Amino acid sequence: MDFKTFVASENGAVTVDWVVLTAAIVGLGLAAMAVVSGGTEDLSGDIDTQLVSMDIGSMYDWTDGGVFGLLHFETEEEAAAEVAAVLANNYGGDHQAYYDAAYELAITDGNPYAGYETDVLAAVMAQAEADGVTLDTEGDMTFEEIYALNAES
Secondary structure, X not given: OOHHHHHHOOOOHHHXXXXXXXXXXXXXXXXXXXXXXXXXXHHHHHHHHHHHHOOHHHHOOOOOOOOOOXXXXXXXXXXXXXXXXXXXXXXXXXXXXXXXXXXXXXXXXXXXXXXXXXXXXXXXXXXXXXXXXXXXXXXXXXXXXXXXXXXXX
């Protein structure tokens, strides 16, 4: 093949185009990563600082609530307000359905939110009583048993 034929040949031109386009895309990706990485590092540092400075024990009031202290909510009023909102919005006022769901979550072995669910269960039971609704709890663990189960977790 002589030089004129080699220069005029278009074989391999598509490959060259793809190499150039791929290099441009990789370059844009690296440029975007360089711009975003500084903000990501800053934000992760802020999160780390906040998490390290938190005292988990001070987040909860373990002594409020009489015989059965609240495991999650700060006050009984806070628990009642949340339960009333969820009862109306998620369960259409069906106390039994809300009780059943809270009960299952409170007794689920290994549930990291069992203390919270125990508080919700107590608040649902109190709300049902205040509304004059009798819940079907036959065959269920007593609240005392559930509380004892979750107070340690």
